[in-house]
Amino acid sequence: MNWTFFHKLGSPKWFYDISGKWLPWLQVSSFALILVSLVWGLAFTPPDYLQGNSYRIIFIHVPASFLAQAVYMMMATAAAVTLIWKIKLADMALKVMAPIGASFCVLSLATGAIWGQPTWGTWWVWDARLTSMLILLFLYIGIIALRGAIQTTEAAAKGCAILSLVGVVNIPIIKFSVDWWNTLHQGATLKLTEKPSMAPEMLWPLLLAILGFYLFFTLVMVLRLRIEILSRERKTRWVKELVS
Amino acid sequence: MYFDSWSGFLAMEGHGLYVWSAYAVAAVVIAYNLISPVMAKRQVVAQVRRQERLVKRKVVVNDFKATTVSGNDLEQRFANPESTQQKHRAERQKESPESVERSAQ
Amino acid sequence: MASFEKTSMNGLSACAALIRRDLTLTFRSPGQAINPMAFFLMVATLFPLGIAPDREVLSELAAGVIWIGALLAVLLSLDSLFKSDQDDGALDQLLMSPHPLPILVLAKVFSHWLTSGFCLTLMAPLLAVMLHLPSEAFPALMITLLLGTPVLSLAGAIGAALTVRVQRGGVLLTLLALPLYIPVLIFATGAVNAAVQNMPYTGHILWLSVFLILGICLSPLAIAGALRVINE
Numbered sequence: 001m002n003w004t005f006f007h008k009l010g011s012p013k014w015f016y017d018i019s020g021k022w023l024p025w026l027q028v029s030s031f032a033l034i035l036v037s038l039v040w041g042l043a044f045t046p047p048d049y050l051q052g053n054s055y056r057i058i059f060i061h062v063p064a065s066f067l068a069q070a071v072y073m074m075m076a077t078a079a080a081v082t083l084i085w086k087i088k089l090a091d092m093a094l095k096v097m098a099p100i101g102a103s104f105c106v107l108s109l110a111t112g113a114i115w116g117q118p119t120w121g122t123w124w125v126w127d128a129r130l131t132s133m134l135i136l137l138f139l140y141i142g143i144i145a146l147r148g149a150i151q152t153t154e155a156a157a158k159g160c161a162i163l164s165l166v167g168v169v170n171i172p173i174i175k176f177s178v179d180w181w182n183t184l185h186q187g188a189t190l191k192l193t194e195k196p197s198m199a200p201e202m203l204w205p206l207l208l209a210i211l212g213f214y215l216f217f218t219l220v221m222v223l224r225l226r227i228e229i230l231s232r233e234r235k236t237r238w239v240k241e242l243v244s
Numbered sequence: 245m246y247f248d249s250w251s252g253f254l255a256m257e258g259h260g261l262y263v264w265s266a267y268a269v270a271a272v273v274i275a276y277n278l279i280s281p282v283m284a285k286r287q288v289v290a291q292v293r294r295q296e297r298l299v300k301r302k303v304v305v306n307d308f309k310a311t312t313v314s315g316n317d318l319e320q321r322f323a324n325p326e327s328t329q330q331k332h333r334a335e336r337q338k339e340s341p342e343s344v345e346r347s348a349q
Numbered sequence: 350m351a352s353f354e355k356t357s358m359n360g361l362s363a364c365a366a367l368i369r370r371d372l373t374l375t376f377r378s379p380g381q382a383i384n385p386m387a388f389f390l391m392v393a394t395l396f397p398l399g400i401a402p403d404r405e406v407l408s409e410l411a412a413g414v415i416w417i418g419a420l421l422a423v424l425l426s427l428d429s430l431f432k433s434d435q436d437d438g439a440l441d442q443l444l445m446s447p448h449p450l451p452i453l454v455l456a457k458v459f460s461h462w463l464t465s466g467f468c469l470t471l472m473a474p475l476l477a478v479m480l481h482l483p484s485e486a487f488p489a490l491m492i493t494l495l496l497g498t499p500v501l502s503l504a505g506a507i508g509a510a511l512t513v514r515v516q517r518g519g520v521l522l523t524l525l526a527l528p529l530y531i532p533v534l535i536f537a538t539g540a541v542n543a544a545v546q547n548m549p550y551t552g553h554i555l556w557l558s559v560f561l562i563l564g565i566c567l568s569p570l571a572i573a574g575a576l577r578v579i580n581e
Contacts, residue, residue: 142528145525
């Protein structure tokens with residue numbers, strides 16, 4: 001097997017050069033997809049027979065929730081790579097992903113609360129999924145805060161990596177216990193949507209929106225990663241030449 | 245198009261406030277994610293430029309410590325061996341250590 | 350060399366020495382161990398004052414109040430778990446010791462539990478009486494505290510190890526540890542509330558035991574890793 005590709009990933013300069021070529025594609029595709037899917041979802045799909053037009057929030061709520069969870073998993077992967085292979089780029093990815101994931105977590109919670117008002121008549125329900133999302137936000141904030149609190153870059157990198165791994169071991173436990181707790185407290189859980197019962201004319205814009213949000217996340221991550229590379233490599237010649 | 249009119253689209257049959265505020269929050273989050281890298285980049289570029297400027301003025305600021313004549317600048321030269329500025333700086337130091345110290349202050 | 354062989358310890362006696370040292374230190378300056386217990390008592394006092402002195406209201410809240418009080422008291426005591434050792438250099442000795450660090454760390458966490466979680470468990474019946482917890486729920490409360498507070502110490506020690514170099518890391522420690530505490534809180538209060546309603550609570554207890562076993566197996570690795578990384 002050819003491992004040179006893997007080793008190249010460790011070189012920030014290589015990544016900076018190659019990611020520059022991806023940026024225009026990512027920009028065009030993510031913006032086009034998000035625009036098309038949201039306009040489609042807002043204006044062209046029929047309303048839900050139960051929830052009316054308020055269900056149109058789904059086209060941002062579901063992608064944001066998916067991303068909030070997926071980004072944490074990606075962070076845990078980056079954390080494992082940081083600890084095992086000590087690849088600098090993986091730690092930079094771990095660092096830049098945290099605020100993006102947290103922002104999508106906030107978006108998911110905010111849109112969920114706004115959606116809850118017309119659907120359930122209240123802004124907040126101690127529903128299992130909402131509670132797990134809130135705890136996920138705490139995990140994100142913890143990682144961001146730890147990164148800010150530890151002075152040396154190296155120690156902060158490994159500390160955050162350990163914390164991400166501890167968090168990812170705990171996510172299933174937390175999810176399971178919150179589900180258990182919820183069934184104890186209230187009998188019937190209010191579900192936002194039943195996925196399989198979705199009509200295809202609603203499903204297609206949703207899938208497009210999810211894809212668009214994922215591309216948007218990739219775009220923002222690459223943008224932030226490039227800046228992080230510049231910042232950490234600022235004493236090297238190529239960065240100095242690039243900037244001046 | 246599901247809605248008949250523009251106002252109908254905005255009103256969303258009574259749910260307009262909820263739908264549009266949710267989309268506004270989404271717009272804010274997207275804007276934050278787009279703007280914050282731009283701000284960060286500006287900061288990093290300014291940082292690198294400032295560093296360059298200081299090197300040109302013969303004062304090397306190595307994050308925390310300013311290297312003076314007595315405090316060896318080997319570390320800097322090692323990190324950046326071919327830098328003409330460094331060579332230039334070393335020569336200047338031989339000529340007049342006092343002037344370098346003055347500018348460091 | 351023979352004398353060296355004789356005096357050198359194996360892993361277990363090193364752990365015993367570590368526990369003995371930590372307990373001696375605690376007994377010499379008991380203030381640090383008493384603070385969390387005083388805090389625990391104050392929480393139990395403030396709740397009736399803040400909500401209502403009614404018997405019915407309090408007995409419904411008792412399980413949650415006692416458990417949240419215990420959880421916060423353990424958090425309060427965790428801040429100094431590694432920090433005092435860091436200050437006097439004992440932590441560096443620990444890191445350089447030839448014995449496996451996870452085992453030593455487990456011993457440290459055990460001695461921390463003895464001086465915090467275990468004492469809180471002993472105090473809990475007093476609080477349960479003050480808060481009018483129905484007497485049939487007392488066994489459940491004691492069992493959940495005995496099984497749950499070690500998990501709090503173990504999970505919180507990960508946060509304590511990560512923040513050992515951070516100035517005023519108390520709030521950060523809380524932020525790191527709280528998500529890990531949620532499963533324990535859910536199952537422990539669930540068990541006590543089930544006992545109040547005369548329902549079986551064996552399932553809750555078994556899950557708490559699972560968390561304890563998981564904690565004993567996994568968290569020493571994370572704590573040891575964090576201590577090494579932060580002190581590199």
